[in-house]
Amino acid sequence: MFAAAFRAMTLSTMDDGTYQKLADEAFRAIGDAFENVDPDLVDCEAAGDVMTLTLRGGQKCIVNTQRPARQIWLAATSRAWHFSWDDRTRRWLDDKGRGDELFATIARIAREETGADVPFR
Numbered sequence: 490m491f492a493a494a495f496r497a498m499t500l501s502t503m504d505d506g507t508y509q510k511l512a513d514e515a516f517r518a519i520g521d522a523f524e525n526v527d528p529d530l531v532d533c534e535a536a537g538d539v540m541t542l543t544l545r546g547g548q549k550c551i552v553n554t555q556r557p558a559r560q561i562w563l564a565a566t567s568r569a570w571h572f573s574w575d576d577r578t579r580r581w582l583d584d585k586g587r588g589d590e591l592f593a594t595i596a597r598i599a600r601e602e603t604g605a606d607v608p609f610r
Contacts, residue, residue, distance in 0.1 A: 503574065508559045511574050515561055515581060515591060516540055519552060522592070522609045523599075530603040542595070545603045550595065560584070561591060565598050 519540055523533035532543040542550035542565075550565035561581055563570045572581035572591045581591035592609040599605045 503559050505556070508556065508574070511581075512538075512554045512561060516552070516554075518592065518609060519595065522596070522607050526599070526605050526607060530605040531599050531607070542599070544599070548602060550598055552595070563591065563594060566602070570594060 516535060520533060520535060523531055523542065526533075530545050534541050534543070538554040538556075540552040542552070544550060548566070550563070552561060552563050554560075555562050555571070558571070559573070561572045563572065570589060570591075571584045572589075573584050574580075575582045583589035583594070596607040596609055599607045
């Protein structure tokens with residue numbers, strides 16, 4: 490109950506410019522993390538508000554912004570996550586309350602599916 494109320498408060502107080510800045514920084518960090526990863530293992534392409542990670546074997550990992558909800562969504566391995574910015578921890582956290590963090594989740598998917606070690610900073 491408290492987590493939902495906190496997320497609602499964060500959504501209502503975050504302006505569009507702040508959300509866009511945070512989302513841009515997250516997309517830049519994802520692109521930077523995959524810059525030195527073998528593209529035969531994971532190919533990273535950005536187009537607007539969507540980043541597509543094509544994993545070895547053709548499986549896709551899609552990261553995209555959701556401006557109305559002020560979230561970043563991730564879809565991969567037949568699952569979906571909705572990450573909201575947590576100002577207290579300064580991280581994008583899954584809104585299901587499981588403690589999943591955006592960059593750690595992407596790195597885990599890449600490692601499990603391709604063996605690639607993705608160095609998020």
